[in-house]
Amino acid sequence: MAPSAPPDTPSVVTPAFLNWPLRDLRAWVRLLVRAEVPILASTAQAIEDLRAREDDIGPADLSPVLRADPLMTVKFFAHVATLRRNDDATETESITSALVMTGITPFFKHFGPQATVEDRLREYPAALEAVQELLHRSARAAHFAMAFAVHRSDTDVDVIHEAAFLHDFAELLVWCHAPTLMLKIRQAQAQDPALRSSVAQRSVLNIELDDLRQTLLRLWRLPKLLIRISDGKHADHPSVQNVVLASRLARHTMKSWDNPALSSDVEALSKLLNASPRVTLAFLHKVDGSSEP
Incomplete structure (x- = not known):
């Protein structure tokens, strides 16, 4: 699933590969905020392995998995941002503290099986x-x-x-x-x-x-x-x-x-x-x- 886009930018299925450049920065951003963000296959598998024992793990178990993948890190932080109020002055600056805020079960509920870079x-x-x-x-x-x-x-x-x-x-x-x-x-x-x-x-x-x-x-x-x-x-x-x-x-x-x-x-x-x-x-x-x- 893609990190959240602005309210007037609907999420769509990841498009076919581009063989010609887009016009400008605005066009590239529009493409990427709508598209699925794939993660590494090793990360996707590790998440599924942890999902199988969801009741027995905590943020300290999940955090290293997310932190080892730059795409999953960005994807998760983008999701966490949607849970904050616009006027919320506090920010979670680490994956572990963000997981404490979101909770393990809500994480797995939001992030189902993930598309991978290797498949893409x-x-x-x-x-x-x-x-x-x-x-x-x-x-x-x-x-x-x-x-x-x-x-x-x-x-x-x-x-x-x-x-x-x-x-x-x-x-x-x-x-x-x-x-x-x-x-x-x-x-x-x-x-x-x-x-x-x-x-x-x-x-x-x-x-x-x-x-x-x-x-x-x-x-x-x-x-x-x-x-x-x-x-x-x-x-x-x-x-x-x-x-x-x-x-x-x-x-x-x-x-x-x-x-x-x-x-x-x-x-x-x-x-x-x-x-x-x-x-x-x-x-x-x-x-x-x-x-x-």
């Missing part, structure tokens, strides 16, 4: 491979972001970790709806490693995925702190810089540490961490070595 992209193995790579990159970014936040003694470590993990959820959604267009972007960047992602996205999709992410986060009324920390176009706050740099470093070091863009990333991170570039690079290697395979 069954006929597009190259796109599914790209999605798996993107998920690995998101986990890597979250690992970097948490390490930076702990080093800085930041008070919002969990939200920073979550923001970095969710950084690419809009890209995941577009892969699910327009795999041929996303493969076109991938091919263009493979042919020209210097091609900036934002330029390639505007050329092929008529939008930048960062704009799509922020619009959907606001429309689905995710926690305000999470939205603010996710907004890389206003990176004047250390927490935002943390997420931006973690995501950038995850992308630039996915395959090796020889990416020419790495030096500028390290220079920017050294300023955030108040350390020399040499010390910062050593710290990055240490953090990378401590990540789980």
